[in-house]
Amino acid sequence: MKSWKPGDSFIWLSGGALALALLMVFGLIALVVVNGASFFWPRDVEQFQLNDGRVVLGEITAREKIPQPNASHAPATHRIQIKRGNRDLYGTDFIWLNETDIQNTTAPRNALVIERVEWGNFYGIFQRLEIGGQTVSNDWKFVRARLARARKLTAQIHTVSRKDIGAINRAQERLRRELKRSESAELRADYAALQAQYQEQLATLASLRGQLTDVLVVSAAGHPEVRIPLADVVRMNHPNAMTAWRKCCFYAEKLWEFVSAEPRESNTEGGVFPAIYGTVLLVLLMSLIVTPLGVLAALYLREYARQGPIISAVRIAVNNLAGVPSIVYGVFGVAFFIYLGGGTIDQAFFSDRLPTPTFGTGGLLWASLTLALLTLPVVIVATEEGLAAIPPSTRAGALALGATKFETTWRVVLPAVTPAVLTGLILAMARAAGEVAPLMITGVVKLAPALPLDGVFPYLHLDRKFMHLGFHIYDVGFQSPNVDAARPMVYTTTILLLAVVLAFNLTAISIRARLRKKYSSTHL
Numbered sequence: 289m290k291s292w293k294p295g296d297s298f299i300w301l302s303g304g305a306l307a308l309a310l311l312m313v314f315g316l317i318a319l320v321v322v323n324g325a326s327f328f329w330p331r332d333v334e335q336f337q338l339n340d341g342r343v344v345l346g347e348i349t350a351r352e353k354i355p356q357p358n359a360s361h362a363p364a365t366h367r368i369q370i371k372r373g374n375r376d377l378y379g380t381d382f383i384w385l386n387e388t389d390i391q392n393t394t395a396p397r398n399a400l401v402i403e404r405v406e407w408g409n410f411y412g413i414f415q416r417l418e419i420g421g422q423t424v425s426n427d428w429k430f431v432r433a434r435l436a437r438a439r440k441l442t443a444q445i446h447t448v449s450r451k452d453i454g455a456i457n458r459a460q461e462r463l464r465r466e467l468k469r470s471e472s473a474e475l476r477a478d479y480a481a482l483q484a485q486y487q488e489q490l491a492t493l494a495s496l497r498g499q500l501t502d503v504l505v506v507s508a509a510g511h512p513e514v515r516i517p518l519a520d521v522v523r524m525n526h527p528n529a530m531t532a533w534r535k536c537c538f539y540a541e542k543l544w545e546f547v548s549a550e551p552r553e554s555n556t557e558g559g560v561f562p563a564i565y566g567t568v569l570l571v572l573l574m575s576l577i578v579t580p581l582g583v584l585a586a587l588y589l590r591e592y593a594r595q596g597p598i599i600s601a602v603r604i605a606v607n608n609l610a611g612v613p614s615i616v617y618g619v620f621g622v623a624f625f626i627y628l629g630g631g632t633i634d635q636a637f638f639s640d641r642l643p644t645p646t647f648g649t650g651g652l653l654w655a656s657l658t659l660a661l662l663t664l665p666v667v668i669v670a671t672e673e674g675l676a677a678i679p680p681s682t683r684a685g686a687l688a689l690g691a692t693k694f695e696t697t698w699r700v701v702l703p704a705v706t707p708a709v710l711t712g713l714i715l716a717m718a719r720a721a722g723e724v725a726p727l728m729i730t731g732v733v734k735l736a737p738a739l740p741l742d743g744v745f746p747y748l749h750l751d752r753k754f755m756h757l758g759f760h761i762y763d764v765g766f767q768s769p770n771v772d773a774a775r776p777m778v779y780t781t782t783i784l785l786l787a788v789v790l791a792f793n794l795t796a797i798s799i800r801a802r803l804r805k806k807y808s809s810t811h812l
Contacts, residue, residue, distance in 0.1 A: 317786070324779030328542035330527040330535050333399040333411060336370070337391045343509040344383065345399060345411045346372035349772075354386065369772070373401075373409035374508055381408055382772045397529045400506060403522040408553060408773065410516065412508040417518075420501045434502050438518040445496050448489055456486045458744070465640045546780065551735065555764050556774045560781055562736050566652075566754035567721060567788060569740055573656035574663065574720050575713060581660065582667025583702075583709055589668075590675040591697055603672075610665040618726030621658030626650060626730065646751050650731035652740045653750035658730050659723060663716035670715065674708020675701065703803075710800040714793050721789045724758040732759045734767075757785040 331347040338344065350369035367386045375381050402410040416426045417434060425431070463479045502518035525538065549559030585606075593599050630647035638646040647653070678701060686696040724732075733753045740752045761781050768774035 320779050320782050320786070324776065324781075324783045327776040327780050328539050328546070330401075330525065330530060330538050332395055332528050333401060335394045335396055335399065336385060337393075338385070338389050339391050340389070344370055344372055344385065345509050346370040346383075347411075349382070371409070371772075372509075373411045374407075376407040377508060377511055377514070381770060395528050398526060399528055400524060401527055402504070402506070402516065402524040403557075404516070405520045405522060405552060408557065408770075410506065410508070410514070412506040412511075412514065415505045415507055415513065418503045418505060418515075431504070432524075435518055435521060435524065438500060438502055438521070441496055441499055442519055445493060448493050448496065453486065453489050453493070455744075456482055456489065460486070468640060547784070551760075554768055554770070554774075555734065555760060556768055556770060556777050560755075560757065560760060560784065562739060563755040563757045563760045563781075564784065564788065565739055565741070566732070566736065567757045567785070570652065570656055570659070570727075570754065570756065571717050571721050571792060573652065574659040575717060577656060577660040578663050578667055578716055579709065579713060582664055582712065583671055583705075585664075586668045586671035586675060587697060587702075590672050591693075591701065606665045606668050610669070613725075614662055614723055615725040617658055617662045618729045620661070621654055621726060621730045622650075625654040625657050630654065649751075650729065650753060651751045652731060652754050655727050655731040655754070658726050659720045662723065662726065663720055666715045666719070667709070667712035670712025671705060671709050674705040674711070677708070678704050707800045707804045710796050710803070714796045714800075717792045717796070718789050721785065721792065722758050724756070724762055727756055727759055732756045734759075734763050757781055757788065761785065 331349075333345060333347055336344040347370065348368050349371045351366055352369075354365045354367050356365070365386065365388055367384050370383050370385055371381055372378065372383055373381055396413075398413055400410075400412055400414045402412070404410060414426070414428070414431070417424050417431050419434075460479065460482050463475055463482065467475050467479070500517065500519040504516045504518050504521065504524075506514050506516060508514055523541075527535075530538065546559045547564065548561050550562060551560060552558040589599060589602065626648060630645065630649065630651075633647040634642060634645055682700060682704065683696055686700045687693075691699070731753050733755065736753055736755045738749075738752060740749050740754050741747065742749070761778055764774045764781065765778040
């Protein structure tokens with residue numbers, strides 16, 4: 289008896305290929321997680337005394353060997369990358385130091401890290417707090433209490449400027465359009481009332497800003513006194529004095545900010561909530577559009593159309609459409625949906641807003657339709673495969689009991705093929721969530737001033753531009769002026785995008801498993 293049977297080599301080859309593929313996938317995920325998950329952990333701040341007398345204060349972010357091509361036998365030397373922040377003082381966030389140039393290294397417990405709204409982190413030593421130009425206190429607990437007050441006032445300013453004044457501006461814009469069509473005393477009176485409310489809100493805004501008089505005085509290497517308005521501070525802490533529990537709390541706070549706040553500093557700081565919101569909403573709208581279209585097309589091709597060369601050609605065309613580059617779909621979306629469809633809608637319903645386009649420019653609706661076309665072949669093919677797997681006896685039994693063709697399709701065939709539809713939808717959602725090229729020309733932007741879905745009538749604004757996690761990764765990774773600061777954000781956003789896709793897929797898979805169990809008699 290032979291120990292090596294015919295065909296065993298192919299089994300081992302297939303198993304090895306599968307193992308290699310899984311190893312590559314898990315290795316990629318591990319690389320992303322390792323580089324991204326540690327981004328929010330507060331590192332210790334070290335002070336470096338250099339041989340030339342300079343002092344550098346910051347966090348060690350990288351260490352690498354210095355290449356020496358002309359000295360192969362010389363001892364290896366290394367250099368370290370320091371995130372020293374203070375970009376407004378030094379011009380750059382990072383600096384490289386040769387380890388041979390460092391005289392000594394210390395970790396001062398009073399080293400302060402200030403996260404600012406602009407200019408990135410500040411590394412220095414706290415000196416005092418001034419209110420209205422007068423020195424008030426150098427007590428740290430009092431400073432933190434004043435910071436909480438400043439953050440509360442900043443939130444109130446944000447609410448007034450965006451919500452209250454924004455609502456007045458929208459009402460004024462609506463009245464302006466009505467006044468173009470009809471000059472009436474009532475409309476002018478309403479417009480005057482809105483103008484008075486606008487002035488009141490401006491006074492409220494000025495009053496709130498007038499209360500932000502706190503100034504933090506700190507020192508940095510080479511700068512004995514630096515004044516930072518407390519309103520520009522997001523948070524501040526002493527990393528070297530933090531306990532392990534406090535560092536865990538800080539990590540959780542930063543993680544929550546990442547998934548719930550808006551981005552700042554060219555998307556390299558803050559959160560990505562608008563991008564999460566836009567990605568989820570885009571995928572949901574795309575799914576609502578592509579599912580009925582794909583199912584109806586598959587039902588016609590498999591259940592109603594007379595099989596022949598024309599239908600075979602249609603199937604070949606559908607399969608080939610799945611391989612068309614995504615940017616081609618984006619160009620089609622711009623030409624057909626935006627210029628033709630959106631331009632026609634603007635001429636018919638929003639002529640009073642022209643030449644400013646409403647639907648004649650990129651937006652959520654057109655991006656969803658473009659992705660629906662992009663993923664339509666996947667849903668059609670998966671649904672057809674499911675229809676082909678349904679035993680003919682199932683249809684024959686329904687027809688024998690007196691059901692019409694439509695009733696058989698609606699009540700017997702369609703429920704049985706639902707798991708296959710969900711399989712196609714899973715693949716469609718996974719591809720749509722990661723597509724960037726077609727979105728760049730059909731509605732996605734670097735920073736969206738308002739969410740597509742909010743509390744303002746009509747609540748779902750299909751004409752608005754939106755943010756997307758995939759485009760956010762591209763923008764931060766390749767368009768950011770501060771590459772070193774942006775690199776960790778690329779990894780963390782990638783982890784988040786993978787989590788969003790996984791959540792969509794797990795939801796669809798769980799629904800599919802229940803339906804398969806329910807319709808197990810169809811052997812799908």
